[in-house]
Amino acid sequence: MAGNSDPLTPRAKLAVTAGKAVAAASRAAGRGSGSVIGGRVALKLDPDLLGKLAQNLDVVLVSATNGKTTTTRLIAEALRAAGPVVSNALGANMPAGITSALAGGSDAKFGVIEVDEKYLAGVARDTEPKCIALLNLSRDQLDRAAETRMLAENWREGLAGSKAVIVANCDDPLVVWAASSSPNVIWVAAGQMWKDDAWSCPSCGGVMQRPGDDWFCGECGFRRPAPSWVLNGDHVLDPHGSAWPIHLQLPGRANKANAASSAAVAAVFGVPPQVALERMYSVQAVAGRYDVVQFQGRDLRLLLAKNPAGWLETFSLIDPPPAPVILSVNARAADGTDTSWLWDVDYTRLTGHPIFVLGDRKLDLAVRLEVADQHFQVCDSLEQAVQMCPPGRIEVIANYTAFQDLRRRVGN
Structure with a gap:
């Protein structure tokens, strides 16, 4: 529940103050934003701080291999139609950076948080999100990220039984398999240009069949779910079949897909598609991207x-x-x-x-x-x-x- 009826404990307040002081010192020394080091110090002083900072917020988590930072920004713009937002807009997406971002949003109603794929389950446990957006999973940082199916399994186990509304891309089989353990999923047909990480079924290992835009496993019957939101060219179709134009200053099909998922998230919080999409137009660049x-x-x-x-x-x-x-x-x-x-x-x-x-x-x-x-x-x-x-x-x-x-x- 939003609002500040539940103030932070003295220990949590001390942790926030210390974290901000360290972050300010880091900035003054020219070592970047200081958000990560500030968050680390704050979490050392109060390991439960992330959960305490999130308890008065309606939280949205955004995770994916590609598009997390942009989608987080689009959702944040859309939700500002319904109240103040705090967000880790610059992409510090592990627990320390997230803690630092939330510590700066004392009057916020919504927390819109980008989360590194490997940390999603833990951050979801700490923040009790109302909504989680899952966009895609593909190979990345081969030396240290487990292969994609292991990440999907991590999501699937971590989100099993979650109370959050999961907004998930039904065109990515790995995302579908990960989200299917949750009782409340809204499927978005956001497309998938890169398919080379999903030729085998994540459920049984069988060969995935991909006729047209559809996909299914010929061996176990695991298949693409029917979407309730659909990216269709320059429009997003909502669950009622209404088509809403997507006008973005950000280029490319991938950003239209990000906008479609963002509109579905905004609707979870009562922001209509037309309002959400109009607000997304204001985003020109994201942390220097597309500048x-x-x-x-x-x-x-x-x-x-x-x-x-x-x-x-x-x-x-x-x-x-x-x-x-x-x-x-x-x-x-x-x-x-x-x-x-x-x-x-x-x-x-x-x-x-x-x-x-x-x-x-x-x-x-x-x-x-x-x-x-x-x-x-x-x-x-x-x-x-x-x-x-x-x-x-x-x-x-x-x-x-x-x-x-x-x-x-x-x-x-």
Whole structure:
């Protein structure tokens, strides 16, 4: 129940105050937002703080391999129609970052929280969410994330019997299997461009049949559930069959899918689709993603792609050839140190684009592009790459830490 009738204990208040002080000190020292270190300190002082901060909020959790940060932002905008929102809008999505975000929202009615896939079950236990949005599951950070079916099993066990309304993508078999343990699921036909992580049945291991947009297991009968919300081109169809236009400033089919799921979540809280979708239009960029920046007299559009599914979606929204493309890949701890996923990306989709390669693992990427028969040049710096680019807006696609490096370099 929203409202502040249940004040924090003295210990919880001390933890919040200490966490904010440490975060402020971290910011002053130029070490980023401080939200993670502040949250860690607060949780050390009061391990139950996350649950205490969430007890007066109507909480929405958002989890997926791709699209978490954007969808969290879209849901937050939609729910502001019904009251104040606190959210971890910058993507600090593990318990420390979530705790830090909630500590800053004392007057909020709603908590809209992005959660790393591996932490979803635990955060759901602590925050008792009213709604959980599950968008997709695909391979990511191969060196440390368990393979996708194990993540789906983790979700399935962690959400079994949950009181939350689960809003789930019925086009992703792994998500469907994970959500099916819950008694209250709203299915959204949000689509699935990347299918290479769901060719075997998550329920029995049989071969998945995929006629058209449908899917089913020929061996155990596990199949795509009937959706009550459907993404249909530039519209979302609600459970009554009404079509609502999706107008976004964010590009691409994937963001229309994010908007469709967000509209379904907003409806759980009584916000009508028309109101929810109109409010989503105000989102222009999310933590630097999709921003167009000026650098060395050129327009650069910054695009984040962390894994094969994300690269596939990103290739679908870049300007047509001969628009120049800069690709940057790192393999630091936050990216996952295994770059073998590069071989799962279809780089032939870049044929006709002049390509310039950057990043810590630019040589790994160069080998992959060579095999894909692409024309590219390896560069030592963003400045060099931009100088070599032919005219036109430059599409810059980078994985996680490479994207952060680029944002700092262009002053974004």
